[in-house]
Amino acid sequence: GESVGLHLPTLSVQEGDNSIINCAYSNSASDYFIWYKQESGKGPQFIIDIRSNMDKRQGQRVTVLLNKTVKHLSLQIAATQPGDSAVYFCAETPYSGAGSYQLTFGKGTKLSVIP
Amino acid sequence: DVKVTQSSRYLVKRTGEKVFLECVQDMDHENMFWYRQDPGLGLRLIYFSYDVKMKEKGDIPEGYSVSREKKERFSLILESASTNQTSMYLCASSSRWAAGEKLFFGSGTQLSVL
Numbered sequence: 001g002e003s004v005g006l007h008l009p010t011l012s013v014q015e016g017d018n019s020i021i022n023c024a025y026s027n028s029a030s031d032y033f034i035w036y037k038q039e040s041g042k043g044p045q046f047i048i049d050i051r052s053n054m055d056k057r058q059g060q061r062v063t064v065l066l067n068k069t070v071k072h073l074s075l076q077i078a079a080t081q082p083g084d085s086a087v088y089f090c091a092e093t094p095y096s097g098a099g100s101y102q103l104t105f106g107k108g109t110k111l112s113v114i115p
Numbered sequence: 116d117v118k119v120t121q122s123s124r125y126l127v128k129r130t131g132e133k134v135f136l137e138c139v140q141d142m143d144h145e146n147m148f149w150y151r152q153d154p155g156l157g158l159r160l161i162y163f164s165y166d167v168k169m170k171e172k173g174d175i176p177e178g179y180s181v182s183r184e185k186k187e188r189f190s191l192i193l194e195s196a197s198t199n200q201t202s203m204y205l206c207a208s209s210s211r212w213a214a215g216e217k218l219f220f221g222s223g224t225q226l227s228v229l
Binding site for chain 1: 119150154155156157158159160163173205207217218219220221222223
């Protein structure tokens with residue numbers, strides 16, 4: 001039958017505020033994680049990645065935090081802008097290095113920036 | 116910049132038709148992937164290929180096949196389209212030497228099967 005109620009989690013943030021998007025993963029063997037951003041009508045775009053030997057990595061206006069103890073990943077966006085409005089996906093893979101072909105994607109979080 | 120081009124942005128097909136979705140990448144990437152994206156379900160891997168004429172099943176290969184005759188082109192085939200294959204289809208590529216994780220995606224093909 002048809003599935004209903006499969007709505008994306010939504011986060012609404014005022015322009016200029018910081019955003020935090022969370023992701024829980026289940027595979028304790030995952031050791032490489034990526035955040036993707038998908039704008040309306042476009043394919044996902046790489047934002048930032050982190051390996052399991054790190055707990056924090058910073059990019060331009062973005063920071064990824066990894067807590068392996070509770071299998072939790074977060075993406076922080078500083079000074080959120082209207083152009084940040086998009087769906088954000090986390091993705092994980094159990095091993096890095098050549099041959100790591102299969103990413104497992106989260107279901108996504110929709111970020112809406114209020115001007 | 117890496118460019119992954121999907122031949123159609125929107126497609127409407129009838130149940131039972133054979134459907135071809137084409138994808139071309141211009142960065143000489145070894146790995147290519149086909150995902151489908153459905154509301155609330157995220158991205159699910161259908162098939163991938165790590166070399167010409169090589170293919171591997173992903174998580175949901177049933178009802179699909181693929182073809183990779185040239186390094187830059189990866190085709191997804193729906194042998195007999197069904198309504199439950201109505202979805203957004205995303206092609207991606209990556210370099211083997213970048214560990215395969217950093218995928219570059221096309222803009223997607225929204226397929227409607229009536």
